[in-house]
Amino acid sequence: MKISTLLLSVGLSTAAFAQTPCQSGRYASDVYSTVNLTSDIVYGSNLSFSGATTSLTLDFYEPAADTSVARPLIIWVHGGSFQLGTKTDVDVKELSNRFAKKGYACASINYRLGFFPVDSVNAIKAVLRATQDLKASIRFFYKDRATTNTYKIDTTRIFIGGSSAGAITALHVGYLDKDCEIADYIDATNLAALGGMEGASGNPGYSTKVAGVINLCGALGRYSWMEAGDVPLVSVHGTADGTVKYNRGVVNPGVPIMYLDGSRMLLERSCALNHPHKLYTFLGAPHVPYAGTSAAQIAYMDTTANFVRDFLVHQLGCTNMDLQPANPPAEMAYLYPINYCDGSPVNETCVLGLTENTKEDEMTLYPNPASSQVTIHCESEGAKTIAVIDLSGRTVLTREMNTNGYVLSVHDLNKGTYFVRLLDHNTQKALMKQLVIE
Known part of the structure; x- marks a missing residue:
């Protein structure tokens, strides 16, 4: 019976998926039992923090025997404080396999790591290098779609996400879009020397537009960088996260390095802007509680994957019932002792080319x-x-x-x-x- 169901699901025509993409449970359920993995695909290259040429690679996960020619893509970015980690880390590997079984294509990327000395200035440069590499991977799939179409990606449905440092990277790609927003961190000369906001990691001339951001225990430099009309966001975060703070605070992977706005602050900003954002709060949980193979970690992963699944199926226009609703209001009440949705968050509007434009008598x-x-x-x-x-x-x-x-x-x-x-x-x-x- 399982084999027959699988054969039926993979035999559906591309046209059927294009007309009714959620039929037969695709995107909402595990309609595929086997995932094909292609490792070490080169998507670009760039100089490391020490000046060495670094090849940038990704692992590509896709449902076995999939006949669709326009699949949604999730690009996953691993964690590791911008110093460690790899595209085969247990959490991004697990997420890639889980979502590929639902009919998504997934890519888990390596990006440039390392910075020294370990301080805020060099950490910010490391974040910029990571965002440049993630953008290059997005452009890689746009280029593929426009040329060989090897990976069969629907570029209108590319989602980016990650865990910890990977989530920080995805958030900055999603919501940091003006040079002057980071002028307090990197001046124009240093920004240009690093390759600018887009970077030179590969596939120039192609788009970096995405359909949404998946934030797993991450944070953004300033929540005001998120603006009305920005792409939707889904987040999970633990209230006892001592590394990347749930609220606002210093990122501390052993050494304090950056001051960032965590998921709760991003929800406050989204609420004030009427920006689409779903947050699941792990009450009392530490940093990345879903990363591992213990029973508790697997349970956290189940909740994480289900919550992200709910977000994605709605973004794709499906009407499936949620598997993991957001925290009930009563459970969250103590976290928000003030009216956090009063519509008046701190604004830091970014304006380029400031000049006087008025007469003295005006x-x-x-x-x-x-x-x-x-x-x-x-x-x-x-x-x-x-x-x-x-x-x-x-x-x-x-x-x-x-x-x-x-x-x-x-x-x-x-x-x-x-x-x-x-x-x-x-x-x-x-x-x-x-x-x-x-």
Whole structure:
């Protein structure tokens, strides 16, 4: 009976899957019993942190005897603090096999590891190298689809995800999309020397667009990098994670290296933006509790895989019932003692090419330079929003202005050059003036 069911499932035509992709349980159930693995496919190369040329490889998992010519793809990225790990780590290998049995194609990638000295500056460069390599692997499959179509991937349904450092990498590929957002971490000269945001790890000219991000115990540099309209996200994370914090904190794989926003903070941001994001919280669980072969670790893996499965089938337009619903509200209540969905998270809008764009009689700032406060005067009536923007493009302060004049306290801002942007709510006109704080 099992053999007959398998033969029936693999014999379905490509057209049938294109019309009704969830028929026969594909994407929701294990409709394939055997997975084919092709190891060590070269998808690119680049220089390591020490300057050595490094070949970048991936392992490709696909259902045996699959006849579909347009399969969704999940690219998995292993963990290891950007120092260790491999594409055959137990968790990414298990996830690749599980989802290939459901009808997905999966790729588990190696990426450039290592940084020294072990500090925040070099750790950030390691994250950038990893994101460049992940982008090269995405481009690899776009290129394949446009040329030989060896791997039969539907490039409109590419998902990226990972565990720990791999999740950090996937999150940054998914939501870090402007040079000025990382100006506080890497200046323009060093960014260019490292190959820019896209990098030069291979397959130039092809897209890096993805359909969603899978975050397993990861974090993002700043939750404000996630914006309305960004691709959907699914996350799992333990509240007792001492390595990559569930809330906001320093990533500490033995040595404190980076300050990041964990999954709970990302949920807060998504909630305020009405951005699609599902989070499953492992109450009291440590870092990557699903990585291993013990009974407890396997149970965590079952929950993780089921929760991700639910997210993916809905992204693919299926109507299957969830196997692992999100935590019930009563269970989560103590984690959110404030109204975390009030619609007003910290904004750090990234703006390039800041210049003054207003005449003196339209908007004045005095005194300028200022030390503790500055008076803003505008000739237009009605409500306006004041934004103070630093030279990296980050909005560091916002206030609402309902009259022609407003006294703005700048006492807590660092000395330097800023821009004050005034947005008129009635006309939607934005006025900009330079402000020096001394």
